Amino acid sequence: MSKPIVATASLAGCFGCHMSLLDIDDRILQLIDLVEFHKSPVDDIKKFTKMCDVGIIEGGCCNSENVENLRDFRKNCKILVALGECAIMGGLPAMRNDIPVKECLEEAYLGSPTIDPKDPKIIPNDDDIPMILDRVYPLHEIVKIDYFLPGCPPRADLIWEALLTLATGKELNIPYEVFKFD
Amino acid sequence: MAKKITIEPVTRVEGHGKVTIHMDDKHNVTQARLHIVEFRGFERFVQGRPYWEMPVLVQRLCGICPVSHHLAAAKAVDVIVGAGTGEGLTPTGEKMRRLMHYGQIFQSHALHFFHLVSPDLLLGADADPAIRNVIGVALNFKDLAVQGVMMRKFGQEVILATAGKKIHGTGAIPGGINKNLSAEERDSFLKGADPLNVDKMIAWAQGAVDLFKDYHSKNSEIIDNFSVFPSNHLSLVRKDGAMDLYHGVLRAVDADGKKILNDVDCQDYLKYIGEEVRSWSYMKFPYLKELGKEKGWYTVGPLARLNTADFIPTPLAQKEFEIYKAYTKGKPNNMSMHMHWARLIELLHAGEMIKELVNDPDIMGDNLVTKGTKGREGVGLIEAPRGTLFHHYKINDNDQVVMANLIVSTTNNNEPMNKAVNFVAGKLFTGQSKITEGMMNRVEMAIRAYDPCLSCATHAIGKMPLEVSLVDTNENIIDRMSR
Ligand code: SF4
Numbered sequence: 001m002s003k004p005i006v007a008t009a010s011l012a013g014c015f016g017c018h019m020s021l022l023d024i025d026d027r028i029l030q031l032i033d034l035v036e037f038h039k040s041p042v043d044d045i046k047k048f049t050k051m052c053d054v055g056i057i058e059g060g061c062c063n064s065e066n067v068e069n070l071r072d073f074r075k076n077c078k079i080l081v082a083l084g085e086c087a088i089m090g091g092l093p094a095m096r097n098d099i100p101v102k103e104c105l106e107e108a109y110l111g112s113p114t115i116d117p118k119d120p121k122i123i124p125n126d127d128d129i130p131m132i133l134d135r136v137y138p139l140h141e142i143v144k145i146d147y148f149l150p151g152c153p154p155r156a157d158l159i160w161e162a163l164l165t166l167a168t169g170k171e172l173n174i175p176y177e178v179f180k181f182d
Numbered sequence: 183m184a185k186k187i188t189i190e191p192v193t194r195v196e197g198h199g200k201v202t203i204h205m206d207d208k209h210n211v212t213q214a215r216l217h218i219v220e221f222r223g224f225e226r227f228v229q230g231r232p233y234w235e236m237p238v239l240v241q242r243l244c245g246i247c248p249v250s251h252h253l254a255a256a257k258a259v260d261v262i263v264g265a266g267t268g269e270g271l272t273p274t275g276e277k278m279r280r281l282m283h284y285g286q287i288f289q290s291h292a293l294h295f296f297h298l299v300s301p302d303l304l305l306g307a308d309a310d311p312a313i314r315n316v317i318g319v320a321l322n323f324k325d326l327a328v329q330g331v332m333m334r335k336f337g338q339e340v341i342l343a344t345a346g347k348k349i350h351g352t353g354a355i356p357g358g359i360n361k362n363l364s365a366e367e368r369d370s371f372l373k374g375a376d377p378l379n380v381d382k383m384i385a386w387a388q389g390a391v392d393l394f395k396d397y398h399s400k401n402s403e404i405i406d407n408f409s410v411f412p413s414n415h416l417s418l419v420r421k422d423g424a425m426d427l428y429h430g431v432l433r434a435v436d437a438d439g440k441k442i443l444n445d446v447d448c449q450d451y452l453k454y455i456g457e458e459v460r461s462w463s464y465m466k467f468p469y470l471k472e473l474g475k476e477k478g479w480y481t482v483g484p485l486a487r488l489n490t491a492d493f494i495p496t497p498l499a500q501k502e503f504e505i506y507k508a509y510t511k512g513k514p515n516n517m518s519m520h521m522h523w524a525r526l527i528e529l530l531h532a533g534e535m536i537k538e539l540v541n542d543p544d545i546m547g548d549n550l551v552t553k554g555t556k557g558r559e560g561v562g563l564i565e566a567p568r569g570t571l572f573h574h575y576k577i578n579d580n581d582q583v584v585m586a587n588l589i590v591s592t593t594n595n596n597e598p599m600n601k602a603v604n605f606v607a608g609k610l611f612t613g614q615s616k617i618t619e620g621m622m623n624r625v626e627m628a629i630r631a632y633d634p635c636l637s638c639a640t641h642a643i644g645k646m647p648l649e650v651s652l653v654d655t656n657e658n659i660i661d662r663m664s665r
Contacts (some may be wrong), residue, residue, distance in 0.1 A: 012247075014242050016190055016244075016350060018245070020348070028331060029327065029328070060539075092239065093524075095227040096223045096227045108225045108226065109459045112466075113452055113574070114457040114589065115458075118455055124462065124464050126461050126462040153245065182347070
């Protein structure tokens with residue numbers, strides 16, 4: 001039997017969830033034997049070339065690139081998992097949701113005390129940098145999500161457990177008591 | 183025919199930056215830029231939150247080195263609650279925080295070297311990208327991969343014991359810490375089952391330094407000339423000039439070692455540091471006000487710290503420091519790839535510091551928090567794994583944050599990374615009409631030397647997928663390559 005295929009991505013997250021995956025420590029060497037990583041920071045595959053069994057996504061959507069990428073994952077993964085607070089609810093970046101984007105940009109680039117008030121007033125804007133969405137969207141507002149793993153970040157053991165179960169084609173059934181939301 | 187080359191992680195997944203290289207009709211590189219494409223808006227949305235949330239909130243900027251943000255914010259908040267500007271904590275409070283920080287340095291430097299850099303060094307910059315990653319290392323150099331994984335684990339365990347969680351912990355609170363080290367925790371670090379004890383960790387760190395020195399002695403031509411340009415260097419140092427990654431005064435030296443700043447109190451950083459905004463990047467460009475925007479840019483991180491410090495206060499790292507300094511005859515080192523060497527010496531230092539702190543009886547004391555008279559403003563600086571990190575907050579009568587200013591380590595390195603990209607692109611792409619994968623990887627290697635958080639994905643376990651196109655002035659694609 002061929003190995004189950006796993007893809008992962010980090011959208012508007014802090015990479016803490018991916019770091020938590022690394023916290024499975026030496027089991028990572030076992031994991032490399034058990035599953036095949038497709039499009040993921042783990043390897044160099046940049047476009048989907050085959051259907052994946054499990055897609056795992058950290059972070060919500062804060063720019064249009066995130067949205068495209070998420071749709072691409074939905075199309076190419078049989079099961080899609082939202083990993084961590086940011087993916088599930090937008091997380092900390094979503095704290096900007098009740099503030100107009102313009103105000104955030106002005107505070108960062110015009111209001112900061114390290115900026116010389118005599119400088120020309122510049123807010124970054126260039127063809128080479130992407131546009132920011134009006135607010136940060138959790139994943140399930142954009143595509144269908146099959147499983148949610150809470151935590152900020154979710155514990156390494158939880159990620160390990162979930163990965164093994166899903167990759168072997170089983171239903172994920174984690175008792176509520178095991179979830180931690182911090 | 184003029185051209186523009188874009189080296190771009192296709193998606194935000196694989197990193198937060200991209201490189202554009204412009205070439206004129208004679209195939210000369212006219213401009214190379216590293217664009218940072220991420221924007222979060224922290225400065226604005228933390229306004230209105232109570233100040234004591236800052237240490238747990240702002241760390242969510244970066245899950246790669248959350249402890250640095252956790253502690254820098256806590257140090258700024260210490261000032262606000264009147265617990266002094268770095269020397270006011272109880273011995274237990276201060277030492278627990280230091281232990282947390284050196285645990286972080288240890289895990290981050292180990293991760294960076296073993297997961298990210300070793301594939302380039304061990305497998306070669308031109309190796310097949312399909313194997314030129316940590317999996318390739320695991321398959322070909324199993325022992326080394328295990329070392330990398332276990333060293334990271336050890337550092338993470340230290341963080342767990344001090345911060346309460348491996349990622350996004352809660353240990354540091356205004357004026358101190360919320361727990362001390364238990365006897366069981368201490369013993370597990372000192373006498374843990376092989377390999378998870380501090381002596382083994384120090385031995386492995388020494389091994390990593392030796393591995394790099396050995397590689398360097400065989401490849402000095404490439405390592406020394408890969409990317410080299412004069413730069414200013416900035417970091418915190420202890421008052422007596424020793425390396426100190428948790429607290430100190432600001433010092434900056436120029437490319438010849440002349441001191442530009444010395445003995446500067448962190449609370450006064452605004453007098454000395456300014457930032458410039460450029461339209462093509464979300465990342466600002468900091469500079470030393472003394473020298474102005476043109477000339478005042480500087481490097482931070484391991485390379486800078488070994489240039490500013492007079493000595494390292496632990497024996498094994500000091501020995502390596504002397505060898506390292508002798509290589510440039512005591513002058514500042516401006517070779518980007520020597521950053522790896524410097525980082526490994528710090529890894530060794532962090533291992534030694536962990537041992538010293540864990541053995542210190544103060545760390546098990548029970549006087550955890552300092553109280554004082556509340557103020558309205560505080561600045562906290564720390565030497566994060568990637569360099570100096572600035573946090574600055576002001577609050578109102580209701581204890582709400584009204585102003586937050588952050589200069590993160592990678593931002594400090596913005597100009598040097600752009601310089602490095604220019605240097606390498608100028609050298610490799612000039613006169614070339616064909617792009618090879620190895621060329622792209624070398625541009626990345628220059629950026630990677632700075633261990634920027636912007637390509638966390640790359641940092642974590644693999645390589646940024648890249649797409650490079652040679653485009654003429656009419657936007658026609660002449661050549662394209664991707665991986
Ligand atoms: S859920 Fe937490 S750890 Fe995960 S990306 Fe968001 S902030 Fe980072």
